[in-house]
Amino acid sequence: MGPADIETKPLSRSQRRRRDDILQAALEIFDRDGFEAAKMEDIAREAEVAKGTLYLYFDTKNALLEAVILTAIMPTLQKMGQVAAESTGTARDLLSQQLLIAAKRMASPEMASLLRHMISARTQHKDIAKLYYDKVVQSGLEHVGATLKRGVASGEFRPEIAHVDPLVLVGAHVYTAVWKILFSDMQELDIEKLVDEYLELVLRGLLARP
Amino acid sequence: MGPADIETKPLSRSQRRRRDDILQAALEIFDRDGFEAAKMEDIAREAEVAKGTLYLYFDTKNALLEAVILTAIMPTLQKMGQVAAESTGTARDLLSQQLLIAAKRMASPEMASLLRHMISARTQHKDIAKLYYDKVVQSGLEHVGATLKRGVASGEFRPEIAHVDPLVLVGAHVYTAVWKILFSDMQELDIEKLVDEYLELVLRGLLARP
Amino acid sequence: MGPADIETKPLSRSQRRRRDDILQAALEIFDRDGFEAAKMEDIAREAEVAKGTLYLYFDTKNALLEAVILTAIMPTLQKMGQVAAESTGTARDLLSQQLLIAAKRMASPEMASLLRHMISARTQHKDIAKLYYDKVVQSGLEHVGATLKRGVASGEFRPEIAHVDPLVLVGAHVYTAVWKILFSDMQELDIEKLVDEYLELVLRGLLARP
Amino acid sequence: MGPADIETKPLSRSQRRRRDDILQAALEIFDRDGFEAAKMEDIAREAEVAKGTLYLYFDTKNALLEAVILTAIMPTLQKMGQVAAESTGTARDLLSQQLLIAAKRMASPEMASLLRHMISARTQHKDIAKLYYDKVVQSGLEHVGATLKRGVASGEFRPEIAHVDPLVLVGAHVYTAVWKILFSDMQELDIEKLVDEYLELVLRGLLARP
């Protein structure tokens, strides 16, 4: 069983390639026009495939969106497990690393796209939000929570920090994704700088006084 | 000239009531079904009005959405100016106040709705995003930026803080709105607690060590 | 009973004026936009009257069109009887006169308008065409036919002319009305010249050789 | 390049048949109900095709009308060139032939239909009237004008005839088309007889006295 409980028939190599082409095209068109306004015909043309072919790989337009979103999430899902392993170094360094990863992910174009579609399709696609919540959000929060506790235990962090909801730290850069969607025409963000400032700010507050 | 450069014919009392009914109904249906899936017929039924009547007050479904969004933004637009006036007390207190307001606004149901529609309709309604950026975002950032500078000048904040982008602080609670949209079914947030923790965290970092 | 079997309630002076305003406005808008595309609202505005008022004077949009057409026909209906009386002079002169009148009528702006609406509304308004046929066409043809017979009897016209259908003569200038409708943008007709040439042509052919 | 500058994708045999079916059905329904009142649904049913299929072949209802009209005009457009070639015989014979053709065309059911739609749709379809004017009217008038001049040169026609506008001759039978539209219910015309009488009349007038 894969990370998502999705039934998948075995596909030949060329079929898998075709499926990927379609997903790629769909992502592009969904990003360009938004899910509702996107036309299956445009996706087919972009994928250089006949309209009917889309339906050989995906039952409905909705299913196609789900697959697109899942595909976008997959790498994140897979990476979630690995971070914990690298538990070397100080809690401060680990936390920096973790928040940096989270911040960068939020600021990525993929996240803007993902967020946009999860929000647009919200009503019809609760399961995807659920999946993301279960596999990414929960897990991410747990990891950061563990780091906080470890830092407190080791005396690196102030004792009160143990009770801080990790969401305060992890969620803080969601705004970069939203900004990308809404305001990138007006002003581009200097993500690097913002993330640096944010880490600096947060850490200074977390650290126990010497 | 009002806060938005919208041409408005004078309406009788009963017409204004009706217009409000329609806006209310539209907000409800848009929230329930999403803009694209929302049917004018449903909005009419919800407003207890005939389908044609909608078009006496709003030219198109798009215009109705714009009006809904503008109506949602208005109070925020109007409040923006007032905060600055209350510049009494320490910079720390002022900043707390400002960030608290921003955080609460982000966590409100209206913001979730607003965000959702601005994101969904993004392609067709650049002007609304622009308006929000110009009138709310810019202005909010400036106010907080001023407070930061004032705190540095007064010695309350560390000198480096003068160069921190206020967005890092102000944007930090956007995630609450996004959470509301996507994950409120799975877990409700304790906004009060999160905001408190966040303020505590941020301020400890900002304050100069004695 | 008037020339058309139309039920008419007695109207006050101001009511008659209002009715005329509406008819005038309707004619204008029908001409400008065509019957189907014409909006009752536009007619009301043009007549400086409320939309509802139109329905106090005319039951439906169709009825309004019928009244407009009838109003346009009336003068013609009334003049038809008078021409015959002026039967002085030679048959040749009388025929010239009659054909000139017919030709001028066909070339008038009113006829272009009338023709256009009778054709456009054909399906729904058989009665108007019938009225026009009965009162104008038939009668006109009879008058010209009588003149032809008289000219033959007096030896002015060739004997064969007695069997010529007057329609050949009378209908010959219908094209001017059609031209006005379709081609007036491309080239204006010199009606005077065309009618002169036509009369000359026809008469030379009708006259017995001495 | 065809007679009309219409972009046409190559269609398969069955597609051409289908296109023709639709045109046929549209002509029928347009004739029956008039363009404005005609419903796309009725046309689809008549063509034994789904409503959506209409839009595979014609972009809009307007475009369908244009195609119907163009289809009706085509044969005429194509024949216009050929008549001139048959310049054998006397000018009198040639003129007879030309006017006979024109008169018959005017009296055809297709012309009644064509005229009706060109008049009804006048406002929106200036280009079609322009096309008809450029390709049919102009050209027809030129041919007849040439014949007149030739007849004068050869001494068959009176010298004054050289200055007669050919429109007087060619337009003379437009009334038959109008009659068909408006009065065919009341009285059918004996076209043959009318055309004969008309030619006889006109020629007697044109011919120089021996």
Added chain:
DNA sequence: GATGAATGAGGGTTCATTCAT
């Protein structure tokens, strides 16, 4: 009588989905 806001049936058009080839 006059008004014009309200009504709601109606129709053109779109586009996800199907299916014969």
Added chain:
DNA sequence: GATGAATGAACCCTCATTCAT
């Protein structure tokens, strides 16, 4: 399996007509 022509349900918007004021 792949195609793309065909389908028809769905929906926005218009506008003739009504009716409460």
